[in-house]
Amino acid sequence: MASNRSFTGEEDVIRHAAAQIDTTKIFNVCVSRDNIVERGLKLWKRQKTGSPVNPLKITFLGEPGVDTGALRKEFLSTMVAGIEKRVFEGDAKKGKMPKYSLNDLDNELFKVAGEIFAVSIAQGGPAPRFMQEWCYEYLVSGNIKRDGVHDTEISPLIKMIEDASDLSNYTNEILDCGYTGPVNVDHKESILRALALHITTKRIPMLQQLREGLEIYDLIKVMQRKPHECHDLFVIGYDDKVDAHYILSHLAPEMSPSGSIKQVKESKIMEFFQDFLLELEDTQPEDGAAGETLSVPKIMQWMTGQAHRHLLVSEREKFKIVIKFEHCCLQHMPNHTVCYPIVSACTNTITFPVVHMVDYESFKTLLQTAVTYGASFDRV
Incomplete structure (x- = not known):
């Protein structure tokens, strides 16, 4: 268990997750290369033969290839990249956060995303190194921090308010984000906090569901106990793309x-x-x-x-x-x-x-x- 093992770095986290794989069954997924992300998400949820705690075995429809590891890695590489585009949003350089999508939440796609992330880390796929800092902070601590929050629509407004000496031109936008106090420079800090909370709090259910998916292999427990050692597996900044x-x-x-x-x-x-x-x-x-x-x-x-x-x-x-x-x-x-x-x-x-x-x-x-x-x- 995570509580009985010391972790000195990222590699220890990966090895621990891999050691939790239950080899008594196989998690078989047969998917078409066409529309692989949507089909993969749908088929992943069925879990009729085995589950994500078991070794993942991939078959591509109509292909005779036997999965000795390469097919699994290809599937996980495609799925992690696809999930980033499908259920996350944000700037590629500043990091992504979950989309505010009640439909995806109802379909438990964020839980599936968390499961796929955990399996990818444990079974040879890529790590989801694209999240914003505040998302990771919430996953490991349950706390929301204003630092590191970037929204493609509201963050530019935050920057303009920070630099402004008169906020009257931004009154409607500020009120639309849920702020109910006076709109003036004396209350700028409260306004900025309200805008950051507007970005983050509505995405809490998505992050909670993502955290539920990360319970596989006790990964979320390790993240909570050793947040620094797990940090670079999830947060934007470390580029592991092949050159x-x-x-x-x-x-x-x-x-x-x-x-x-x-x-x-x-x-x-x-x-x-x-x-x-x-x-x-x-x-x-x-x-x-x-x-x-x-x-x-x-x-x-x-x-x-x-x-x-x-x-x-x-x-x-x-x-x-x-x-x-x-x-x-x-x-x-x-x-x-x-x-x-x-x-x-x-x-x-x-x-x-x-x-x-x-x-x-x-x-x-x-x-x-x-x-x-x-x-x-x-x-x-």
């Missing part, structure tokens, strides 16, 4: 003998891959709102099932992406004109068809096509 260096530093290419013609071609492929990742990184939107645009994290997810850096240092140290090179595809299929890179995400392996990647443009075109249209786990 080009993270992928490149974990590549393990199976090269031909040094000096051979094959080895020269393979070296060029490796350079093409590096240039491709760097080009993607340099053209990614700074706010991270890439949408469906190809990105470095999406390349990582295509190859391995996950789009985030490994949460545990030990996992990062042993993580490798094996690079293989296919030189003989024309001998196997003499009449074909094109081959695409093939991934086995379950073994973190990618195979490049060397014959068809004679220059950077051909490499880029084939890899983009493979990633865009080859997401399914047809080859394991």
Whole structure:
């Protein structure tokens, strides 16, 4: 139990959560890749075979892939990112807070979100590192703080009131937020407090339901006992998105003998891959709102099932992406004109068809096509 164990950092929290997994059953979720977030939320709630306390096993409809971990990581990566957009709102740089949605509350989507967050942390997925500070403070203590509250609509009003010497121009907006006292500079502090409470208090039921979902693996108890050690798993500020260096530093290419013609071609492929990742990184939107645009994290997810850096240092140290090179595809299929890179995400392996990647443009075109249209786990 959480009360009988010491926690010195984030890794201890993750290992504790993983140790609470009940392996007597399997939590099976079979979901279509189409509309994966909405379908995933709906199917998660059924919990007919097993529950989130058990090991999660993912099957994608119509695909023969067997989940040895990559499918689970892909599902959790997609769900955590999707939940951020679906039931949270706010500025990507200043953090998110739960949407004020009574419909989502009635459907217990915030509880489901909490369960998925806990499972993701315990079972190899990403951490939900996008919340505002006040949300985390409420989850662990039940207290509401004015600091760190940012609302895309009301926060600009708060800033204008802080700087204003005359509040008469803001009377209607202030009253609409529930303030009932005098509107003048002498009561500015009370007004600012009322505006902050208007943002936060109406979202308390959503946070309470989220906290209920985080009870899995005793995670909320650990958060309450060790708020500092758990802080960076939830609050905006720590960027665990994969960059080009993270992928490149974990590549393990199976090269031909040094000096051979094959080895020269393979070296060029490796350079093409590096240039491709760097080009993607340099053209990614700074706010991270890439949408469906190809990105470095999406390349990582295509190859391995996950789009985030490994949460545990030990996992990062042993993580490798094996690079293989296919030189003989024309001998196997003499009449074909094109081959695409093939991934086995379950073994973190990618195979490049060397014959068809004679220059950077051909490499880029084939890899983009493979990633865009080859997401399914047809080859394991």
